[in-house]
Every structure is written in structure tokens, then in C-alpha cells.
Amino acid sequence: MSKKQRKRGKRHPLLLYRRTMDRLWGITVLLGLVLFALWWYGRDFTLFYRPGLVETLVLLAAVLSLGVGIFAFVARFLSFVQPNEDHLLIATPFFRLKTSYRRIVEVRSIEFRMIVPFDRLSWAYRTYLDPFIGETVVVVRLRSYPVPPWVLKLFFPRFMLFPEAPGFVLVVPDWMKLSVELDSRYSGWRQRLAPRPRVPGFQRGMRF
Numbered sequence: 001m002s003k004k005q006r007k008r009g010k011r012h013p014l015l016l017y018r019r020t021m022d023r024l025w026g027i028t029v030l031l032g033l034v035l036f037a038l039w040w041y042g043r044d045f046t047l048f049y050r051p052g053l054v055e056t057l058v059l060l061a062a063v064l065s066l067g068v069g070i071f072a073f074v075a076r077f078l079s080f081v082q083p084n085e086d087h088l089l090i091a092t093p094f095f096r097l098k099t100s101y102r103r104i105v106e107v108r109s110i111e112f113r114m115i116v117p118f119d120r121l122s123w124a125y126r127t128y129l130d131p132f133i134g135e136t137v138v139v140v141r142l143r144s145y146p147v148p149p150w151v152l153k154l155f156f157p158r159f160m161l162f163p164e165a166p167g168f169v170l171v172v173p174d175w176m177k178l179s180v181e182l183d184s185r186y187s188g189w190r191q192r193l194a195p196r197p198r199v200p201g202f203q204r205g206m207r208f
Contacts, residue, residue, distance in 0.1 A: 010082065014080055032066035079093070085185065086189055088104070101190075107182055108138075109139070109179050137171045
């Protein structure tokens with residue numbers, strides 16, 4: 001393994017972000033296909049559909065919807081969390097957040113249901129989170145966020161942010177591997193910063 005590979009950890013897919021993209025790409029592709037069908041067969045269904053501006057707008061909307069759907073499908077595979085030598089990287093297609101280990105207060109594993117009040121959520125949110133209700137997640141508590149929280153809310157799913165304090169809720173396929181790797185990286189970083197004890201005795205080259 002090269003030095004560069006040792007500095008970078010394994011990429012663990014972010015399942016909450018993937019869940020968001022799964023819902024988005026399905027809806028937008030379906031909408032795009034419906035609009036494309038309307039553009040192609042519109043004049044056969046209604047007399048209100050006329051060639052010209054309306055026809056062009058429907059075609060543009062169909063292309064846009066299909067484009068968003070295809071991008072959302074690809075984006076499912078572009079989001080991950082990666083413990084590196086001196087920071088934790090959370091990456092999405094539009095945003096890459098590096099969090100220094102100096103900001104980390106605690107790393108622990110907990111059941112997702114202990115963090116999110118499922119009983120008080122709307123039907124839409126419960127459906128969205130249903131695959132993760134019984135899952136164990138990795139919680140990284142921070143002293144403070146590297147960027148303002150409102151920026152994170154623009155790029156990360158709502159439930160990726162720890163509700164009680166600054167921190168991240170990381171839902172990945174193998175929480176144990178992420179927890180072990182992150183703990184190892186974090187402990188190694190702290191050991192490198194710790195002052196080395198002075199060895200008693202005479203220094204080499206001293207003369208009497």
C-alpha cells in the first residue's frame with residue numbers, strides 16, 4: 001500500500017443521501033417520460049394542445065426532468081464518508097466537507113431509532129426513513145461545525161445532522177467497519193500530536 005493510500009481511508013457510501021437520490025430519480029424520470037409522451041401525442045389527446053410555444057416548453061420540461069433524473073441516479077454512487085489521516089471527509093456531488101479531528105468530541109454507535117423520534121414524524125418522513133429504523137449508525141459529535149449549519153442543510157439530508165448538538169449521523173452499509181476505522185484514524189492522529197516523553201540518560205556525544 002502506498003503512502004497516499006495509507007493517508008486515505010475507505011469510502012463508505014452514505015445511505016441517507018442515496019435514499020434521497022433514489023426517491024428523486026424515480027419521480028423525475030417518470031415525470032420526464034410523461035411530459036415526453038405529452039409532447040409526442042399531445043395533439044391526439046386534447047384540442048388545447050397547439051404546436052408552437054407550448055409544445056417547445058413541454059419538450060424542454062421533459063428533457064430537464066430526464067436530465068435531473070439521470071444525474072440523481074448517478075449521484076447515488078458519488079456520496080460517501082471517508083476517514084483520512086487528519087480529517088473526516090463527507091462528500092456529495094455538489095459539496096465536499098472536511099472536518100478536522102480537532103473538532104471531534106466523541107465517536108459512538110447507536111440505534112437510529114434512539115436519535116430520531118419516529119412516532120412524531122409525518123407519514124412522508126416515516127416512509128423515507130423506514131429502511132433505517134432498526135439500523136445501527138455512527139454518530140460523530142463535534143465541538144462546532146466547520147461551516148454554518150444552514151450551509152450543511154442545503155447539501156445534506158436533514159437527518160444526517162445530529163439533533164442534540166453539532167455532529168453527524170452516518171448511516172452506512174457496514175457501521176462496524178466505519179466505526180473501527182474512524183476510531184483507529186482518530187486515535188492515531190491524537191498519538192502523533194501527543195508530546196513524546198523524554199528518555200532519561202546521557203545524550204550521545206556528551207563529553208566530560
